[in-house]
Amino acid sequence: MLNLPNKLSVWYFVSGILLAFTLLLFNPFTPTVKAACYPINPQTGVCDEPLATCSNDTTCCNDYDECTERKACSSDAPHERVPSCDVCGGVLFCSGNNYRLCTTDSTFPNPQLGINRATYVANPPASVTFNGVDYSVPSGGLYYCDSNLYGCGNPACGGGAVGGEGESRLWFPHIRLIAALSTIAQSLFNPKPSTLVKNTAPSNREPSLKNPTVVTTRIEEHQGDDGTTVVNTSDNNSSLIVGREAPAPLYTFGNTSDDNPYNDSAQCRVDPTFTNPGDDLVGPKITGSLYYTQKYEYTAQSKPAGCIADESPYPADRSRLCCSGIYQSNFLCGKLEDVRIPTKGKIALFVKNPLVEYIYNSLVAGSDSLFKRFMPADKTQKFEEIGTPVTFDAAASSANHGDSQTELAVGGDTGATPTLYVPHLGSLKKYWLDDLQKALRPQGVGAQESIGGGEVVSSCPVGSPPYCSVENLLSYFDNDVTKATKASIICQKESGGFPFALNDGCLTGKSFDYSVGLFQYNLASSLNRCPGAFKSIDVAKKSCIVADQKKLDACVQRLFDPEENIKKAVALSGGGENWTDWAAAPACGIK
Amino acid sequence: MIIIVGVAFWLIRGRGKETGLPSQTQTTGGTQPTAKIKISGVEVNDFQKGGVSKNNQGDSLFVNTSDYQIAYIPKDNLFMISILGSPFTEVQKRAETNFLRELGIEKEKACQLKVSITTPYFANPAESGKTYKLSFCQ
Numbered sequence: 001m002l003n004l005p006n007k008l009s010v011w012y013f014v015s016g017i018l019l020a021f022t023l024l025l026f027n028p029f030t031p032t033v034k035a036a037c038y039p040i041n042p043q044t045g046v047c048d049e050p051l052a053t054c055s056n057d058t059t060c061c062n063d064y065d066e067c068t069e070r071k072a073c074s075s076d077a078p079h080e081r082v083p084s085c086d087v088c089g090g091v092l093f094c095s096g097n098n099y100r101l102c103t104t105d106s107t108f109p110n111p112q113l114g115i116n117r118a119t120y121v122a123n124p125p126a127s128v129t130f131n132g133v134d135y136s137v138p139s140g141g142l143y144y145c146d147s148n149l150y151g152c153g154n155p156a157c158g159g160g161a162v163g164g165e166g167e168s169r170l171w172f173p174h175i176r177l178i179a180a181l182s183t184i185a186q187s188l189f190n191p192k193p194s195t196l197v198k199n200t201a202p203s204n205r206e207p208s209l210k211n212p213t214v215v216t217t218r219i220e221e222h223q224g225d226d227g228t229t230v231v232n233t234s235d236n237n238s239s240l241i242v243g244r245e246a247p248a249p250l251y252t253f254g255n256t257s258d259d260n261p262y263n264d265s266a267q268c269r270v271d272p273t274f275t276n277p278g279d280d281l282v283g284p285k286i287t288g289s290l291y292y293t294q295k296y297e298y299t300a301q302s303k304p305a306g307c308i309a310d311e312s313p314y315p316a317d318r319s320r321l322c323c324s325g326i327y328q329s330n331f332l333c334g335k336l337e338d339v340r341i342p343t344k345g346k347i348a349l350f351v352k353n354p355l356v357e358y359i360y361n362s363l364v365a366g367s368d369s370l371f372k373r374f375m376p377a378d379k380t381q382k383f384e385e386i387g388t389p390v391t392f393d394a395a396a397s398s399a400n401h402g403d404s405q406t407e408l409a410v411g412g413d414t415g416a417t418p419t420l421y422v423p424h425l426g427s428l429k430k431y432w433l434d435d436l437q438k439a440l441r442p443q444g445v446g447a448q449e450s451i452g453g454g455e456v457v458s459s460c461p462v463g464s465p466p467y468c469s470v471e472n473l474l475s476y477f478d479n480d481v482t483k484a485t486k487a488s489i490i491c492q493k494e495s496g497g498f499p500f501a502l503n504d505g506c507l508t509g510k511s512f513d514y515s516v517g518l519f520q521y522n523l524a525s526s527l528n529r530c531p532g533a534f535k536s537i538d539v540a541k542k543s544c545i546v547a548d549q550k551k552l553d554a555c556v557q558r559l560f561d562p563e564e565n566i567k568k569a570v571a572l573s574g575g576g577e578n579w580t581d582w583a584a585a586p587a588c589g590i591k
Numbered sequence: 592m593i594i595i596v597g598v599a600f601w602l603i604r605g606r607g608k609e610t611g612l613p614s615q616t617q618t619t620g621g622t623q624p625t626a627k628i629k630i631s632g633v634e635v636n637d638f639q640k641g642g643v644s645k646n647n648q649g650d651s652l653f654v655n656t657s658d659y660q661i662a663y664i665p666k667d668n669l670f671m672i673s674i675l676g677s678p679f680t681e682v683q684k685r686a687e688t689n690f691l692r693e694l695g696i697e698k699e700k701a702c703q704l705k706v707s708i709t710t711p712y713f714a715n716p717a718e719s720g721k722t723y724k725l726s727f728c729q
Contacts, residue, residue: 461722496710498671499664584712
């Protein structure tokens with residue numbers, strides 16, 4: 001410990017130490033480091049690393065701020081913002097790409113080149129020079145950054161990219177989710193999807209992007225396995241297990257156990273199926289063999305001693321008895337009828353539908369389904385289960401039976417067409433493919449799923465179902481989407497898709513129309529369009545006189561039929577080639 | 592007394608009888624339907640009983656006035672309201688009111704139905720081509 005005489009001495013001592021540190025930090029005698037600039041390397045034609053290249057492209061300096069040759073910046077590429085400053089919210093924002101390569105105020109600190117780093121100056125100078133332009137700094141301060149983001153990306157100032165006019169990107173609803181779905185869907189078609197992990201153990205079967213194939217398909221009904229056990233680790237139990245016990249029968253055949261054709265030997269085998277482009281299930285013939293042994297018991301009745309054989313005469317006094325016990329009126333012994341005991345056996349077919357339940361849950365009905373995220377709550381309260389019927393041909397034949405009276409039936413006792421019902425596929429089609437697609441469609445394009453009020457904005461959108469939609473019209477126009485789309489627009493514009501639309505303007509001289517139905521087929525444009533209906537038509541006066549109201553009504557009624565009306569439009573437009581006869585066509589830019 | 596009753600009868604008969612479709616179809620379907628049917632889970636008056644016209648698809652026109660028409664498309668469980676008068680918004684409001692009355696339902700229930708409102712080009716060129724929803728369903 002130091003032995004100091006008094007408080008004053010302590011003060012001098014401390015001051016002396018502080019002074020010493022100050023001199024060390026700000027030694028006025030330390031020589032100043034001069035700007036180090038050099039000519040460009042003549043051998044390489046560029047500046048040696050790590051020297052900065054000055055704007056004249058011939059000088060290289062230790063730091064760009066040491067360059068004396070600077071020029072005003074412009075955008076080097078169309079997407080770049082010319083460095084400049086704008087006041088927003090009382091703050092001066094200075095931004096622009098790589099502004100320090102250009103003429104700038106040297107009082108700006110040096111953010112690392114190319115880094116989108118914003119700097120805020122709390123005690124701003126009264127003015128700054130940025131890219132050769134002087135700006136007054138408002139009381140809010142100064143923000144500057146080395147980026148192409150207007151207002152340094154501040155959303156309150158438009159926040160977007162080049163141009164300073166704000167967000168220039170158009171976002172359709174849910175586009176990010178759709179993109180994610182697309183990524184997943186696309187990855188499923190990769191030969192070796194690196195992002196998808198299959199065959200995860202049950203304990204790790206939480207749905208995730210990495211594990212979308214998590215099996216939630218209920219398999220407890222199949223082969224004695226429950227949903228928590230992965231028996232077949234190669235495919236999470238989505239395939240049959242060959243030779244394993246078949247599931248319990250879907251229905252019983254009788255009240256007694258003896259009548260049940262199932263037994264412990266019923267086993268499974270794998271028969272692969274695939275789908276063709278028409279979605280018909282195609283697969284090899286699935287056969288089943290039913291082997292059975294029919295047991296019967298009978299108790300033989302003893303014949304009377306010396307009895308008479310079948311179909312032999314017996315005495316009228318019946319002194320000798322017929323062996324059969326049957327005495328026919330022609331005095332011949334009768335014959336006992338064969339006793340036929342029917343045998344009933346059935347072969348049941350069952351199939352698995354791998355992942356159907358998982359897909360249905362994750363897309364439509366599950367608690368966290370995508371459908372529920374997209375759609376309003378009132379549309380996700382209840383889902384209708386729509387099973388998809390798959391009919392198949394079946395035939396039965398007997399072998400080694402040796403009995404022509406054997407009856408073999410397929411399709412159950414009723415003889416109906418044998419049908420499998422694949423669960424959920426119909427519901428998936430309705431909710432996921434139809435309803436959601438409509439809901440996500442940009443307004444004005446195609447049919448809209450009603451998810452709220454309001455107007456569908458667009459002057460000439462394509463028509464809505466059921467009649468004016470492109471889908472409905474496609475088959476009438478040779479499946480040509482362009483023609484069908486034009487037709488759809490005309491249909492929607494002319495009648496609003498209202499099949500009973502009727503413009504009888506020629507009766508009042510309002511317009512030269514007696515136009516009917518979806519496409520406003522004009523009966524008044526020619527006397528031949530509804531023969532005998534009009535007495536006269538006058539284009540100039542926009543008038544018509546009805547000769548036979550009943551005939552006219554009959555024509556109108558026919559044209560109220562959407563199919564008939566569409567066919568008229570097909571004919572009149574030359575198969576969708578020429579729409580000049582329709583008044584609404586020019587309004588929609590259709591010829 | 593007889594005259595008063597006669598006038599009253601004439602007035603009742605005349606309601607909604609406006610121009611529109613061919614001669615046999617010139618009235619609303621307003622025959623005071625009392626039977627109920629369910630459409631899209633909503634119980635409504637059996638409007639088809641008093642239907643004005645039907646086409647081969649089973650579509651039923653059940654209200655037909657000079658200002659608007661209302662039809663039902665069973666294929667899609669869809670009600671279509673076609674606005675024939677103008678101004679469009681005013682007529683739309685009247686049509687919507689009549690729609691509720693014909694079906695005997697409140698607005699809340701109506702919003703559960705599939706309803707599209709359109710107008711043909713000859714009636715309201717500016718508003719045609721678009722599909723509108725019931726104005727009170729938001």
